[in-house]
Amino acid sequence: MQPKPQPEQITDLSRLKAFTNPLRMQLYRLLYAAGTATASQLAEQVGQTPSLVSYHLRKLAEHGFVAEAGSRSTDGRERWWQVASEEGWGFRSSDFAGTPEGVAAVGAVTRGIHDTRVAQYRTYLDQTDAWGKAWTDAAFSSEWMLDLTPAELAEMNDELEAVARRWRERGKASRAAGATEDRERVSVYLYGFPFPL
Structure with a gap:
């Protein structure tokens, strides 16, 4: 029996701090949901410039969270991105509890995750009628x-x-x-x- 794939556990503070930037968290979540995307596609979704989105994608790539997905464009100019691990990542707060910097990073990342989730759920609540009866009855x-x-x-x-x-x-x-x-x-x-x- 093969072992179950597990999310990567972040134990390095510099890697965790990559997600203290709310835009990086948002980009990672969008890319995880989409599978692959270009900086231009992601920029449209977050209301930022492609150059700023490209910068943050490169920072996420430096820390091993995203990777180039290979070119899908016909002219070779667009860079396609994907998350590095389909299982995602996680962390234990206790791994960073020893320093004020670690505690601050955990707080910032955890709040960022929560804020993103709340925003996504609020968007669903604002659009409930558009989903129709089957989806609204199934949602919980x-x-x-x-x-x-x-x-x-x-x-x-x-x-x-x-x-x-x-x-x-x-x-x-x-x-x-x-x-x-x-x-x-x-x-x-x-x-x-x-x-x-």
Whole structure:
């Protein structure tokens, strides 16, 4: 049995700091969703100049988060980009807890991720009527309040990741087989964290 692919764990502060820039986070997420794109295509989506987007893509490439996807243009002038790992990346806050700089970087990146997710969900909420009944009935937002230990929370995370990975692979296989009717990108966000009573 092959080991399950896992997101790359960032342990180097300079790599994590690459995502303290909100535009880089946004570009990475757009590129992850699109598969491949040019700086010009991404620039249109984020409302920035292609030269600024190219600069930030090169910075992400320096840290190993994106890579050139090979030329798909007919004239060879456009550079196509893709994320370096289909599994994405992650980090543990505890790996950076030893210094104020590390704590600040974790805070900035985590807030940036959260802000991006909230913006994407708000966009969906603003466009709910346009999606139609099937999608609005299928979409969900849930919250559970549980009494768990750290080990139990970690175990639950592993189980939820396995479920999400299974559905991601199912969607990719269906798209590859040509089953694209009514198939859209779907974001699923899960948070698990302690809070005092």
